[in-house]
Amino acid sequence: MLTIVGLILSISILVVVHEWGHYQVARWCGVPVLAFSVGFGKVLYRYRDKRGCEWRISAVPLGGYVKMLALSEREMNEQDGLGIPDEAYRNAFETKSVYKRLAVVAAGPLMNIILAVLIYAALAMLGTWEPVPAVGEPPAQSQAARLGVHAGWRMETVAGGAVKTFNEAHWRFIEHMGENPVSVRFATGDGSARWIDFDLSEFRGETQDDPMEGVGLRMHLKHLTVGSVFADSPATEAGLAAGDKILKVDGRTVTAASDLVDTVTGSRGAPIELFVESASGGTRTVTLRPRLMKTEQGERWMIGVRLGLVPELVRVQQGPIGAIGAGVGKVWDLIALTARNIGKMVTGQMSAKGIAGPVSIGDMAGQSLSYGLLPFLSFLAMISVSLGFLNLLPVPVLDGGYIAAFLWEIATGRPVGERTVAVAQKIGMGLLGILMVFALTNDFSRLFGLN
Numbered sequence: 001m002l003t004i005v006g007l008i009l010s011i012s013i014l015v016v017v018h019e020w021g022h023y024q025v026a027r028w029c030g031v032p033v034l035a036f037s038v039g040f041g042k043v044l045y046r047y048r049d050k051r052g053c054e055w056r057i058s059a060v061p062l063g064g065y066v067k068m069l070a071l072s073e074r075e076m077n078e079q080d081g082l083g084i085p086d087e088a089y090r091n092a093f094e095t096k097s098v099y100k101r102l103a104v105v106a107a108g109p110l111m112n113i114i115l116a117v118l119i120y121a122a123l124a125m126l127g128t129w130e131p132v133p134a135v136g137e138p139p140a141q142s143q144a145a146r147l148g149v150h151a152g153w154r155m156e157t158v159a160g161g162a163v164k165t166f167n168e169a170h171w172r173f174i175e176h177m178g179e180n181p182v183s184v185r186f187a188t189g190d191g192s193a194r195w196i197d198f199d200l201s202e203f204r205g206e207t208q209d210d211p212m213e214g215v216g217l218r219m220h221l222k223h224l225t226v227g228s229v230f231a232d233s234p235a236t237e238a239g240l241a242a243g244d245k246i247l248k249v250d251g252r253t254v255t256a257a258s259d260l261v262d263t264v265t266g267s268r269g270a271p272i273e274l275f276v277e278s279a280s281g282g283t284r285t286v287t288l289r290p291r292l293m294k295t296e297q298g299e300r301w302m303i304g305v306r307l308g309l310v311p312e313l314v315r316v317q318q319g320p321i322g323a324i325g326a327g328v329g330k331v332w333d334l335i336a337l338t339a340r341n342i343g344k345m346v347t348g349q350m351s352a353k354g355i356a357g358p359v360s361i362g363d364m365a366g367q368s369l370s371y372g373l374l375p376f377l378s379f380l381a382m383i384s385v386s387l388g389f390l391n392l393l394p395v396p397v398l399d400g401g402y403i404a405a406f407l408w409e410i411a412t413g414r415p416v417g418e419r420t421v422a423v424a425q426k427i428g429m430g431l432l433g434i435l436m437v438f439a440l441t442n443d444f445s446r447l448f449g450l451n
Contacts, residue, residue: 021111112388127317136256142216233304396428
């Protein structure tokens with residue numbers, strides 16, 4: 001249910017903001033706006049303002065549209081009996097200068113980008129607690145383990161960019177998927193610096209694999225806590241309780257959740273020993289024998305606890321001016337990442353399986369909504385950037401296609417020919433159709449586990 005609600009809410013907000021950009025700039029440029037609809041299909045409610053714009057709420061809540069007065073639709077308007085006076089057509093969209101037409105068309109995607117900047121700026125002003133960029137002991141045989149990374153090392157730069165939080169480092173790894181080498185500078189336990197090159201060439205977006213997790217870089221934990229205990233489980237029988245901190249597993253200090261998970265899995269039912277600190281502060285040693293238990297992924301060796309992860313945190317907050325800068329920087333990073341990933345898909349460094357369709361977007365929207373307002377706003381900003389950027393691409397039928405035609409008109413002094421426009425629109429529709437097929441195929445592959 002949250003998937004559907006999240007999808008409808010996300011698309012409605014983003015498309016209405018997009019169309020409001022077209023509407024507002026059209027008004028400023030003197031173009032009459034006949035209708036602004038929230039949703040598509042049958043009109044459920046309508047109200048006409050003093051400027052003659054009809055505001056509509058329509059039955060299908062997936063976006064919306066703006067209808068401007070256009071010379072090309074004059075005959076259709078007359079057939080619909082709209083009664084638009086002849087003098088109004090003197091201000092129709094096509095009669096405006098090329099610069100005003102360009103501004104009206106560009107306003108939609110730019111509003112999506114501005115929305116994202118404002119959301120990210122607001123989140124930066126509110127401030128968040130984020131994990132520091134320290135890593136836990138990497139799993140055996142992982143790249144990080146083979147390259148000599150140890151628990152407690154802190155990432156200072158990733159691919160030349162400074163990182164202050166684990167999330168920033170994670171973002172940098174995602175930006176450089178498919179590349180080799182990706183250099184990371186660590187501050188080691190003795191205070192010295194160590195440069196290590198990681199190979200991310202196998203992470204091409206074909207699956208949902210996390211490139212950082214894939215090379216063995218996991219968040220360093222201040223505490224690994226017991227969130228809850230399953231009934232009739234080895235943990236219950238051994239006396240583990242919610243709030244207990246697991247400090248050691250078989251004598252080894254815990255620095256990542258994988259320390260416990262890997263030990264339990266590898267035990268195959270043999271007893272394991274946990275050194276635990278209770279919520280009251282006392283410590284004790286607990287011995288328990290893992291048991292095969294059924295999960296959605298099949299039978300697994302488990303002790304019957306849900307874990308709570310408590311990393312070392314740092315407060316990240318900006319003042320008003322710094323927040324705007326942070327918002328602009330975040331949006332620029334997203335645009336650069338999108339452009340870079342498109343380039344990597346063209347060159348084969350990344351797979352087209354990374355393209356998400358409405359099912360995946362709805363699922364992500366629902367998940368972010370379930371976590372609360374702030375995560376949903378962050379997701380909304382990310383999708384808003386993508387929508388704005390993609391609409392600026394010079395693809396016919398998208399805003400960017402019209403922008404390219406207007407730039408041609410500015411450069412040559414003459415508009416693009418009608419026949420050229422018609423052919424270009426057919427090509428654009430074909431490209432969008434191919435993109436939609438890719439997106440839906442990827443959606444259903446993820447849905448049914450075919451990736």
